[in-house]
Amino acid sequence: MPELPEVETIVNELRPFLVGRTFTGAKVEWPGTLAGMNPANFADRLTGQRVARVARRAKYILIYLEGGDVLVVHLRMTGRLLLRKQGEEADRFLRLTLPLDNGEELRFADLRKFGRVTLVSAEEVPALLAKLGPEPLGDEFDVAAFAAIVGKRRAPIKTVLLNQALLAGLGNIYADEALFLAGIHPLRRADSLSAEELARLHAGVRKALGDGIANRGTTFSDYRDARGNAGKNQESLNVYRRTSLPCPRCGAPVERLVVGGRSTHFCPSCQPAPEPEKAS
DNA sequence: TTCGTCCTGGTA
DNA sequence: TACCAGGACGAA
Numbered sequence: 001m002p003e004l005p006e007v008e009t010i011v012n013e014l015r016p017f018l019v020g021r022t023f024t025g026a027k028v029e030w031p032g033t034l035a036g037m038n039p040a041n042f043a044d045r046l047t048g049q050r051v052a053r054v055a056r057r058a059k060y061i062l063i064y065l066e067g068g069d070v071l072v073v074h075l076r077m078t079g080r081l082l083l084r085k086q087g088e089e090a091d092r093f094l095r096l097t098l099p100l101d102n103g104e105e106l107r108f109a110d111l112r113k114f115g116r117v118t119l120v121s122a123e124e125v126p127a128l129l130a131k132l133g134p135e136p137l138g139d140e141f142d143v144a145a146f147a148a149i150v151g152k153r154r155a156p157i158k159t160v161l162l163n164q165a166l167l168a169g170l171g172n173i174y175a176d177e178a179l180f181l182a183g184i185h186p187l188r189r190a191d192s193l194s195a196e197e198l199a200r201l202h203a204g205v206r207k208a209l210g211d212g213i214a215n216r217g218t219t220f221s222d223y224r225d226a227r228g229n230a231g232k233n234q235e236s237l238n239v240y241r242r243t244s245l246p247c248p249r250c251g252a253p254v255e256r257l258v259v260g261g262r263s264t265h266f267c268p269s270c271q272p273a274p275e276p277e278k279a280s
Numbered sequence: 281t282t283c284g285t286c287c288t289g290g291t292a
Numbered sequence: 293t294a295c296c297a298g299g300a301c302g303a304a
Contacts, residue, residue: 077287
């Protein structure tokens, strides 16, 4: 579910309500969420810790605590991080409840149980995030940096966009949308893109993500923000999950194929197919 | 680099 | 009943 825009929306919403608050306990409904960490140890270590700041890196949510620990949350496919009042109606698929000192609580709900919540020391965070590529909305991610990332890779450009070690934060929705905005077919070999195409795709990536944030994320079924509200970006998508519907630019029916095991949507007219590989 | 796997529920 | 799902990791 959540990609960079969804995580950014959640982090921005949580920040003013979490900073300065103190965790008063931890109720673990499904221990697997803690990635092997002992639930009792987790609760002991978290209890009494006050939130210093809330940040995002790629799709990770980082809740820094004054005691020097960091609560690290990854929502994976269906995770939700919700701010509720204590005693408020239970959320479905609740995995973790973290009560706060103001009568509210942070809840982690996750249908498919892929999401993870861990507690590490601040010193461990850099190593945890070391494998991630640059932030696509960051200042250092310019066209030259993008060209260096794409480089001589022979993989389909869609696969490159989804590789978090190369560029961190894009997922399936925004990768498809960025390729559409740039007019580039998802199966194009990365090393076949011209300088002009690279510039278009760089702009497409930033626009797709920027629109996602402006619209508070994309909700098809699972994604909700920290207050449980759906996003609005699904109303603005051009191709993602619009198979057989008309391309908003030219009217041709949107097509679907599978790239790297992921469902992929594109306009066959606006995103021309690559030349067939020469047999050699 | 690709594939299977972790999981469960919604939908065709 | 079969297929699909927004992510990431480890194995082949």
